[in-house]
Amino acid sequence: MKLTICDTAPAEWAGEVLALGVYDEGGAPSAQPWLSGVDAALGGAVTRLLAHDSFGASLDELVTGPGVPGRCERLVLVGLGRPDEVTPHTARRAGAALARTLTTGPNRRVAVALPSWHAGGDEIVEHVVEGLSLAVHCGRWNVLTDRFRADYGSDLPREPESVELLGCAAPERLLRRAAVFTDAVVLARELVAAPANLITPERLAREAAALADADGRFDLEVWDEKQCAEQGLTGFAAAAAGGADPARLIRLSYRPADPVGPPVALIGLGLTHDDRGVLRSGGAVQGAKKYMAGAGAVLGAAAALSALGGPTEVHLLIPAVAKAAGPGAMRVGDLVTTASGATVEVNHEDAHGRLMLADSLHLAARLGAGRTVSVSALGLPVAAALGPKAAGLWSTHEALAADLVAAGRAAGELLWRLPLVDEYDDELWAPFANMRSAGPESGDAATAAAFLRRFAPAGGWAHLEITEPAWSPRIDGYYNAGATGYGSGTLARWLCPR
Known part of the structure; x- marks a missing residue:
């Protein structure tokens, strides 16, 4: 067209x-x-x-x-x-x-x-x-x-x-930006909507490689489970054990000639299949797909960054696992040591995503990120408060949170700030570890954010929980029925300001 x-x-x-x-x-x-x-x-x-x-x-x-x-x-x-x-x-x-x-x-x-x-x-x-x-x-x-x-x-x-x-009379550059942001959303949609037997962690790595090869400004590293263990990403390795497909940790790095300010990190959780997600959704097909929406959003943002460029060095991290209860899989009651050295008592069947994000946040800190944004579709129960069309936002940094809300508004993606307070840390106390993986079910979203904050880099950190808006049960305006590509527009506009 x-x-x-x-x-x-x-x-x-x-x-x-x-x-x-x-x-x-x-x-x-x-x-x-x-x-x-x-x-x-x-x-x-x-x-x-x-x-x-x-x-x-x-x-x-x-x-x-x-x-x-x-x-x-x-x-x-x-x-x-x-x-x-x-x-x-x-x-x-x-x-x-x-x-x-x-x-x-x-x-x-x-x-x-x-x-x-x-x-x-x-x-x-x-x-x-x-x-x-x-x-x-x-x-x-x-x-x-x-x-x-x-x-x-x-x-x-x-x-x-x-x-x-x-x-x-608008300048042609606005049409160019519209095409780029559309392509970012479309890429995220198609990755999330595709079946898990095709979009495996290895396939996500190949899609990242295609972006890197097309652009020339991206550096790409892909680590398998053994390499992740060698890099000290032991929390990620524990979450990857027993998976349906070999896990991958993907890092795309964008480095402009004259970067402005400290690096930025984006982390997109990539659960390319979630066996328990199928159960949580009552057997619906989206339960096997939408939990990789964070990875889709980050790859969509990477495509926009490739096309438009940006002033800041950016590291895009995608921890990708096909979660399943295979041999050696993590169990409730296990004790896991994360990359930061903190130990976690696994007290919930769905600890995988949090451990993957915890190690990715630690890696972002190692890369010197000044601002870090993590994105997940963990199935956290924020929909009861926000409904199906808004994403939850937690942040340790007021200006970063405001920037993301503004980028979301420009993208048509509503982000709603949720509490991140010290009182929730008590809910993660464990007698024989530094923390438990989850708090009480009634406050799971809040305690999950408190858990991730323990591993966030010292600079500004924000987390987007996009499970509900990442999937639409019907055609709704410019959203598909199915995967919506939610999050990619916000991240693309944040990385590529006018």
């Missing part, structure tokens, strides 16, 4: 589908000067369309009908909501609503026109384009080459050959 910016007026454009974005200004849409002007130029096509539908231009509202012979085959009106309430998220939803109309009929050439491409103090072209592109991706496999579906079928949006943004 080719996206272009052009100054052609809607009344002069010719093609298959002409989409007009309409703001909700309180009155009849047909009375808006911009829309009435287009209507007059199109011989009353807008008026005829509105006569058969009670279109009010609210967000996600859409009406479509016949266009003008010789000019456009279909005319689409897309609601943008109130102009003073437009956000990156609502602009993406408007783009996605348009994409959902492209499932039938000819749509080789599509044009989109808005009364203004500027809202909320920012150009919204980047966000409209992202919503359109992400919705068109729904159900497709654009990155992974494996055969997942014999045919796409008529139920998927048809990707137009071209989309022209009429009357848009």
Whole structure:
């Protein structure tokens, strides 16, 4: 799908589908000067369309009908909501609503026109384009080459050959950023949605190698279980024992010519399969997949960093394990020594992810990280408080937390700050070890964050828990049904500021 910016007026454009974005200004849409002007130029096509539908231009509202012979085959009106309430998220939803109309009929050439491409103090072209592109991706496999579906079928949006943004004066770099951030989300989606027999720890390492080879600015190291043990990552080795596939610790390092400030570390937990996750989800397929969403988000962010670059040295760490109860697997009651030297009494069947993150945080400290962000889909029970569309955020650093929340807002990914207080440390007390792996079930999310804080580097640290928003049970705006790619947009924008 080719996206272009052009100054052609809607009344002069010719093609298959002409989409007009309409703001909700309180009155009849047909009375808006911009829309009435287009209507007059199109011989009353807008008026005829509105006569058969009670279109009010609210967000996600859409009406479509016949266009003008010789000019456009279909005319689409897309609601943008109130102009003073437009956000990156609502602009993406408007783009996605348009994409959902492209499932039938000819749509080789599509044009989109808005009364203004500027809202909320920012150009919204980047966000409209992202919503359109992400919705068109729904159900497709654009990155992974494996055969997942014999045919796409008529139920998927048809990707137009071209989309022209009429009357848009935004610089081309915004289209470039939109394409990069879309690609980051798509990569994360496809990795998480793919079956565990294909996306193994070794396959994740190969995907990281492909990024490194394509870019040339990344250094790549991949350690197997033996090498991890030699590096002192004993907590990771304990979690990897008995896995369904050989474990890998992946490190991608990005080093600009003149780095600004101390290095940054991103850690994405990669449980490519979780046997107990299947049980927790009642046997649903997402229980075998979404627990590697942290790894997918970090690799998506790496792809964005590869394309856009950034001012800071970045180390991207992915501890990857296919969790299973094979021979030698960690058991409840075991005592595990972590890379930091601290000992952990395993008192819960799901300690694996925490131990993998603990050693990765220690490794980030060894690499000199000044700010560290870890991302996981551990299945922690934050959904009861936040629902399915927000991720939990814990942080030891106010400015880092604020930066991530702002990046999330720009990405349409809601992050909600949760408490990280000393009182939770008492819940991890163990008589014969430095700590237990888990506290009481009622406060599992809070005590998990307290556990990880013990291993965090001395600089700023934040943790994102994305289990619920990483998977959607249905198509929702610009989200797929299934893996959403959640987290990759936040991390990409944090690493690649304008």
